[in-house]
Amino acid sequence: MPMTAQPISSAPIIAAELHSVSRIYGGFAALRNLSATFNAGSCTMILGENGAGKSTLLRVLAGLITPTRGTVSIFSQSPQQQRRRIAYMSHAPMLYDELTALENLNYFARLYSVGKCACVGSPEMALRAVGLDPALTRTVGQYSQGMRQRASLARVLQSDPEILLLDEPFSNLDVASAHQMVELLADFRTWPHPSGTARTILLTTHQAHLAQSLADRTITMLAGQIASSTEAAA
């Protein structure tokens, strides 16, 4: 049998894909027949008014919500099968109030079987990366909203995700901290993943100006649908 040269595919790897996804709560449709593709290595900013379906979209991609109709795939598999590759940061900190930030991170590192993460190293280094002192003996319950947000970011970064889903990451931060977070996320995109896949970020925000430099695509949602999608100028 003659050997034939295989063409090298230049098609981008699809990190996440939604096909005709609807999510209906009682009589209210949070997502309506939504289809979208997110390439690996991209950073997408999702804008929209309250109730437009931004958070629902992220929760569907995280596998926390099953669509009423339609299909969701993360690297061609269901989100539940790809849990290790996704990290989700909600506007709630997803940390135990009674534990210190380091205790929280150590606990989640063990859940993810992360010894030393390739991107941010140990939990101590993850905390330093977000500007928190790992030696802080105060429990998370005694933190300010901004500190909780940063500890929450450290939690998701240490799991070394290929897809990072951020639901309003700048909402409780002062301007300086928000800019620091943007810089950290820009760095995160450049950190090589052991699998060789480029890192993908999807974030929702009401502060578009903050994430403008980070995002290479902006989606605006309206009543559970994508109203517009614009690519950033190269």
Next chain:
Amino acid sequence: MNYLHHLLNHLRKDLRLEWRSRDSINGMLFFALLVVAIFALAFDPTAYPTTTRQISGGVLWVAILFASVTALNQSWTREQRNQLLDAQRMAPSPASALFLGKALANLAFVLSVEIVLAPIFIIFYNLHALGNVALLALILPLGTWALVVNGTFFAALGLRARNRELLLPLLLFPISLPALLAMVQSTTGILTNDIDPIQIGLWIKQLAVYDIIFTTLCILLFETILNAE
């Protein structure tokens, strides 16, 4: 990381959370002491020593059952705060390890309350066991596990319910009846020495079988409960 490490990670976390807050143990202890004290005030235990011995097994287990409900209701509330349950759902860790870790932590909390409660109960009811007391070392953990394994499971089941505080006893009490019967009968048998030791042995075996069946069922079904929307 193997299953045991995940389980120990959850257990360590729950013990640490309780150590910091002491919400469950304090609430349980005061509730159990109140139940025991109210029963002691409702009738005079010293006036009827035989009757007291006959009913004290029941009083003790009812106090533990009522008290454990207060702690079991709280055990998942911590996971609900700050959307932690979502973080647990997304973690690539076996759901049953989370369940068993929490059930074992609850077992530790209820057993520690029993250690404090038992001597107070003996003094209040002027008790001295006539049977083989050593068997209580088997009945107490087996009986407590029967309560906490189902209680932890049903507390998780009721997490998304509007009136979960009410739902837990409504589900837990009827399903615990076979175990409760075995606990009360075997404990009363030891206190009164009225029941044949072979019969006590059968009650203990029934309790062990109940524990095995319900632990298996809870482990198998927990992932469905955790991921329910």
